[in-house]
Amino acid sequence: MLSRTLLCVAVFAASTPLLADTVWLKNGDRLTGKIKVFDGGKLLIQTEYAGAIPVDWEQVKTLESDQELLVKQDAYIGEKAKSLQAAEDGKVILANGEVPKTVELASIQQIIKPKPVIEDLVWKGNVDVALDYKRAEKDTDDYDVDFKTSARHGKWRHTAEGEYNRVFQNDVVTTDNWSAEYALDRFITDQWFWQGRLTYKRDKVEDLSRQRTVGTGPGYQFWDDELGAFSLGSLLNRTDYEYQDGGKDNFYSLAMKWDYNRYLIGKTVEFFTNGELGKPLDGPAHYSLDAEMGLRYKVTEWASLNLKAERDIVSGGSDSDLSKTRYTAGFGVAW
Structure with a gap:
């Protein structure tokens, strides 16, 4: 019984895809990986199959991410989102544990991983x-x-x-x-x-x-x-x-x-x-x-x-x- 249980767990773990960020492009393509940063009109996504890929922001239709990200719509004010959820074309949903907020992709100037000034190491x-x-x-x-x-x-x-x-x-x-x-x-x-x-x-x-x-x-x-x-x-x-x-x-x-x-x-x-x-x-x-x-x-x-x-x-x-x-x-x- 124990062997069967371990076997089922192993099969389930092997068949379950790892969580990854996803970027949908306007031409119908889809990229999966880990969003590193968006700045200067380029979205950088780290993939397992092609390394780091810079994507023109104007070609992004929507995106989603399971990591905490800081989304800045101007040079000074940013909103920390617990995750990003896909929305209709040209938009993304900022999920922060309260009321989700839908924003235009064109209004976003930066997406970075929040980093406290003092970190443990x-x-x-x-x-x-x-x-x-x-x-x-x-x-x-x-x-x-x-x-x-x-x-x-x-x-x-x-x-x-x-x-x-x-x-x-x-x-x-x-x-x-x-x-x-x-x-x-x-x-x-x-x-x-x-x-x-x-x-x-x-x-x-x-x-x-x-x-x-x-x-x-x-x-x-x-x-x-x-x-x-x-x-x-x-x-x-x-x-x-x-x-x-x-x-x-x-x-x-x-x-x-x-x-x-x-x-x-x-x-x-x-x-x-x-x-x-x-x-x-x-x-x-x-x-x-x-x-x-x-x-x-x-x-x-x-x-x-x-x-x-x-x-x-x-x-x-x-x-x-x-x-x-x-x-x-x-x-x-x-x-």
């Missing part, structure tokens, strides 16, 4: 690699690797990032540097947080050979959702410089940090920029800037191509002047 990151080989009057080999990862647990967020860059010209090292940074954020409210930060930079070629920075200060998280994040932070820093000739400087500074990323075109293209602008309270430098900006194009769920521009400036006396701009193209992985 979230871990994400990326590694980007860029290689450049040029054979001409001066043979040049350029290697660049950088990573960034963050983990959130309760009211705490840990962020670590680093970069390594090495360039050869005719077998002579012309660039050789690396940097590492660790930041710890403690959220006071859903948006306000307090940050502590440690940074170390090492350069074996430039006159400014070592930089060490310890900073702390408040920050504000404007948003952090399925389509990206934006935060600003202000820091009071203590910075120590060491030069190749053995000279040393140290000073205190005020700095503004930014970290922005945004997914576009159905979450296939990511625009990102981050950096820090600092003004010393005393010391040799007039101001400093360390910034990057770029684009990532998702080839698969985990692989991407990237284009980046980096700008480093330290403006001050003759011993501390530094100005570098780099452009890189490469590939990477993300999680």
Whole structure:
């Protein structure tokens, strides 16, 4: 009897289809999978048979989903729906446990999975690699690797990032540097947080050979959702410089940090920029800037191509002047 019961359960489980989201198109086709996001006129649905498929919103007749989604009909106000139910052509029903609400598809600007600012555990990151080989009057080999990862647990967020860059010209090292940074954020409210930060930079070629920075200060998280994040932070820093000739400087500074990323075109293209602008309270430098900006194009769920521009400036006396701009193209992985 027990064997027969287990057999029936197994057959029933195998014959029961897994719950999936469904999108009906105006041409009569139907897509099943998991709705990831709708933004910029593209609905991204993850399927088992063709991966992530971007669909023009104008071609959608109606749709349904068994997951909780945030539906925004303008740039500021959104309604959290427990599920979406299919309706007549050009409409969808928002089921939220109360009175179902039918809305026009044309009125919807975004559909995203709701994400609380503070989650129990979230871990994400990326590694980007860029290689450049040029054979001409001066043979040049350029290697660049950088990573960034963050983990959130309760009211705490840990962020670590680093970069390594090495360039050869005719077998002579012309660039050789690396940097590492660790930041710890403690959220006071859903948006306000307090940050502590440690940074170390090492350069074996430039006159400014070592930089060490310890900073702390408040920050504000404007948003952090399925389509990206934006935060600003202000820091009071203590910075120590060491030069190749053995000279040393140290000073205190005020700095503004930014970290922005945004997914576009159905979450296939990511625009990102981050950096820090600092003004010393005393010391040799007039101001400093360390910034990057770029684009990532998702080839698969985990692989991407990237284009980046980096700008480093330290403006001050003759011993501390530094100005570098780099452009890189490469590939990477993300999680």
